[in-house]
Amino acid sequence: MARWQRTHTCGDLRTDHVGSEVVLNGWIENHRHHGAVLFVDLRDRYGVTQVVFEQERDGALFERGRRLGAEDVLSVRGVVNRREQPNPDRATGEIEVVVTELEVLAESEPPPFEVLDVPEASEELRMRYRYLDLRRRPVQEALVKRAAFVTAVRKHLASLGFVDIETPVLTRSTPEGARDYLVPSRVHPGSFYALPQSPQIFKQLCMVGGLDRYYQIARCFRDEDLRADRQPEFTQIDLEMSFVEENDVLDVVEQTMVAAFREAFGIELAQPFPRLDYFEAVSRYGNDKPDLRFGIELVDVGALAAKSGFQVFRNAVETGGAVKGLCVPGGGERFSRKDVEKDLGGLAGAYGAKGLAWAKVGADGALAGSIAKFFEGAAGHELCGVMGAKPGDLLLFVADELRIVHRALAELRLAVGDRLGLRTPGEFRFAWVLNFPMFERDDETGGWASSHHPFTAPVDWDLEDYSASPGTVRSRAYDIVMNGWELGSGSIRIHRREVQERVFRFLGIDAEEQQRKFGFLLDAFRYGAPPHGGIALGVDRLITLALGAPSIRDVIAFPKTATATDLMCQAPSGVSARQLEELHIGLSGKALRPDAEGGAGS
C-alpha cells in the first residue's frame, strides 16, 4: 500500500479508534483558521472527518496547512483524538484526527460554486460542473440508492430464473411511437440505425428463441420534448415471460417491487397492489394513473344536471357530454371564492374545460356559489346526497365532453389533494390498471392507433370484429402506477402471425410494409412462438418517487436539459466536414447557419 493511501474512510472513525494512527484521503469541504490551530473538514463518499493542524506540534506542517483551499484532495496521516466538544450532527463528531503528515494529492482552483448539501448555485451551473455537483451528499445518496434498487431487482429477478440478456442499441427504425434517434451508417450510404425506444421486439424474439424469462436493465431513447419526469434517454426494467397470463407478470413485478423497495429504501409496500379496470380508473379518478393516497373521487351527476335549470349542465348532457363533480371535504373553508374561481377555475381552463361550476355547502345544507341558484331547496339536497356532501364541503363540477370532464377533474383532484396535504410524502400506493382499450383515435390522422403498441394481444381476439366498433375492443395491456405517476406498462403479446397481421392491417400497415418493417417478427411467428407477455418499468421515475426528488434529473448522474443538451460535455455538437463526408451526409436549412457550427453550446 502506497504511503498516502487511506487506512479508513472519512466516515469510519469512532471513539474506539482513539489513539490509533490512521491515513485519510478526501476533499477539503471546509477549513477554519484559529491562529495556532487549524481545522479542516475532510470529505469523501462515506462522511466527513475533522482533521486538525497544530502550530506548536509542527510549525512547518501548520504553514502548509494554512495554504490549503476548498476541494483540494489530501492524504493526511495522524492520530485519532477524542474531542472535548463533540459535534453531534456528524457520525464522526466524537473524534478528530491530529495531523502528523500531509500530502496534497491534487490542488483545486476555487470551485465555481460551493459544494453544499443544500445547493445555492443554480441547477444550470451545477449541471455544467456536474462532477462537482456529484460530490454533494444528496446526489451521491440518490445514486447509491438507485444502485441498491437496481441490484435488488437484479437479485430478485435472477432468483426467479430470469436471464439478463443484452439487446442491440443499434437497431432499425420502426413506424409509430416516438421519434427515433438515428445513427447514420458509414458502410451503407443513406441508411440509418435507430436507437431503441425499447427492446420490445427483441425481447419477444427472445421468447421465440426459447429463453423463457428475459430481463434487462435497458437504456431506451425517444426523441421527444422533455419534462421534469422525462429524459431523452432513460432506463427501464424490461422483462418478458413465456407461457404466462396477466397474473403471472403482475405477480413477478409485485414481488420484485416489494423486495426491492424493502432492500433499497427500507419501505414496506402494502400488498396486494389494488387492481383497477381501465374504465373504472378513468371514471373514478379521471385518468389512468390515479393517486390512491386519497379519495375525492369523481361523481357523475348527469341525471341531476339534465333536469336542472342550469343551461350549461343541460347542454352538456343533451349533446352527449357529461357533468361530473368532486366533493372536497372541508373545502368550504379551505378554499376562498378567489381560490376556487381563479386558481382552480384557471386550472380547469388550462385542461380544456370551458368553466368550473362550484358550490359550498352551508351549515343548513343550502348551497352557495356559482350554481347555487339552480340548486335551491330539494334540488340542492339531492345534489349533496349524490355527491356525499356535508356542511362545510366544497363541490366542483365540470360540464363538457367526457374526455375533457375527466381530464380537468383529474387535475383538479390532484390540485385539491396537494392543497389539503393529502398527497402524503413517504406514502407509496402502487396500483395496477388493467384492460386498456386496444385502439384509440389518432387526432392527427383521424384513424385508429394502438393505445399501447401493436404487439399487444386483444381480449377475446377471435370474437371481436375490429372494424365494427374498434373503440370498444379491450387489450391485454396493463399499467403499473404509483401516486399519480405511470411507472410502467406491459401486455400479453400477440404470438400468432395471423392476429398480428390483422392488427397491422387494421392500423393501416399493408402487407408490403408489414413485411418490410416487421417481416422478421412475422417470420418468427411462423416457427412456433410461445404465448408470452411482459412489462417495462421506468427506473428513473421509480427512484425519483421513492426518494421524493422533484425531478428525474436528480437521480441521473449525467442528465440532459429540457432541450436535450448536455451542459457539461456540450452534446450534441457539430462534427467535422470529414466525418459528415464519410457518412454521406449533407447539411441543409437551419443546420447550415454559422451558429450551428459549434453545436448546442454556441
Next chain:
RNA sequence: GGGGGCGUAGCUCAAUUGGUUAGAGUACCGGACUGUCGAUCCGGUGGUUGCGGGUUCGAGCCCCGUCGCCCUCGCCA
C-alpha cells in the same frame, strides 16, 4: 411548434418613475485570533448587467431580435 418564468461580481441576489461612481451576502486574497464545526473580526481584489440592434440628453430598467436554463401544452405506440 405554442405559452409562462428567469438571465446583474466566481456564486446567490438587490438596484425608486429611465437619472450621479451598479450595491449586499458569500467565495477568493491579505491581516488578527489555540477549539472551531456554514467560526468570528478587520481590510482588499472582483462587473461586456447573456448577446445583437433600436428608442432616449441618458438604458440593468423601455422596444425588437437572438441565445441559454426551468416549468408547461402539444408530443412521448
